[in-house]
Amino acid sequence: MTDTISFKKFDEVSLLKTRFHKIRAQELINYIIQAAKINKKTVIGNVNIRSMNFAYELPWYKDFLNQSDLVFCDGFGVLLGAKICGCSVNSSHRMTCPDYIEDLALACERENISLYLLAGKTRTVDKAITKLKAIAPNLKIKGHHGYFDKSGEENEYVINEINNFKPGVLYVGFGMPLQERWILNNLNKIDAKVFLPLGACLDFYTDTVYRGPRWMTNYGLEWFTRLITEPQRLWERYIVGNPLFLYRILREKLRKI
Numbered sequence: 001m002t003d004t005i006s007f008k009k010f011d012e013v014s015l016l017k018t019r020f021h022k023i024r025a026q027e028l029i030n031y032i033i034q035a036a037k038i039n040k041k042t043v044i045g046n047v048n049i050r051s052m053n054f055a056y057e058l059p060w061y062k063d064f065l066n067q068s069d070l071v072f073c074d075g076f077g078v079l080l081g082a083k084i085c086g087c088s089v090n091s092s093h094r095m096t097c098p099d100y101i102e103d104l105a106l107a108c109e110r111e112n113i114s115l116y117l118l119a120g121k122t123r124t125v126d127k128a129i130t131k132l133k134a135i136a137p138n139l140k141i142k143g144h145h146g147y148f149d150k151s152g153e154e155n156e157y158v159i160n161e162i163n164n165f166k167p168g169v170l171y172v173g174f175g176m177p178l179q180e181r182w183i184l185n186n187l188n189k190i191d192a193k194v195f196l197p198l199g200a201c202l203d204f205y206t207d208t209v210y211r212g213p214r215w216m217t218n219y220g221l222e223w224f225t226r227l228i229t230e231p232q233r234l235w236e237r238y239i240v241g242n243p244l245f246l247y248r249i250l251r252e253k254l255r256k257i
Helices: 025-035 049-057 059-067 076-084 097-110 122-135 152-165 178-189 201-205 214-218 222-229 231-255
Strands: 012-015 018-021 042-047 070-073 115-119 141-144 169-173 194-197
Touching: 012 076, 018 042, 018 049, 018 059, 018 070, 025 042, 025 070, 025 097, 025 194, 042 049, 042 059, 042 178, 049 059, 049 076, 049 231, 059 178, 076 231, 097 115, 097 122, 097 201, 115 122, 115 152, 115 201, 122 141, 122 201, 141 152, 152 178, 169 178, 169 201, 178 194
Parallel strands: 042 070, 042 194, 115 141, 115 169, 169 194
Antiparallel strands: 012 018
């Protein structure tokens, strides 16, 4: 292990006083691999409309994103907001975990970097590990479901399991903002190099949750499929959250005119 490494510098985009980086999927993978090789804890965040709304309303969450080592975009709505504000971004600056998780696993296998999956239900994480081992048989990988008490003895047990494994990359998928809060609360106690909060990635990767057809996900319409399949749980996130984000972006733009 080394203490420092030469990282490529990525341009930043600032929306509503919350920043993310103009980075592409392969660049993100390369960054994760490099970060896992140094003697430093690296926190990687991601933004979509929901996280931007959280950042607008929760100061600690905004601080989490603005203080993370790298923040990538996981939502076409955020790119649209950036374009409205005059930023030069394109669709290649948006990526979603199920589309690149196998490439990340292959890179970890190639570079002998271990991966710990802390997310989903027991069957979901086990299925994800089986799928990843099928394409990267020498990958050092382990996991634990995400449905545990995030404080007290159960939390300490999970942290001990992680520390015994000493992962190069720790994927945390509890959903926003719980996963970010958990990382902040436990960062100093966990022996991992890269902290990567990725929400429901494993649910999508294992087809536990339907994302929709490829043409919809490629054009930023995944949210519509999720709304149709889980309307009671997600209506507020999309029916209220999406217009609210757009309103805040337009109001911010008008203030600068």
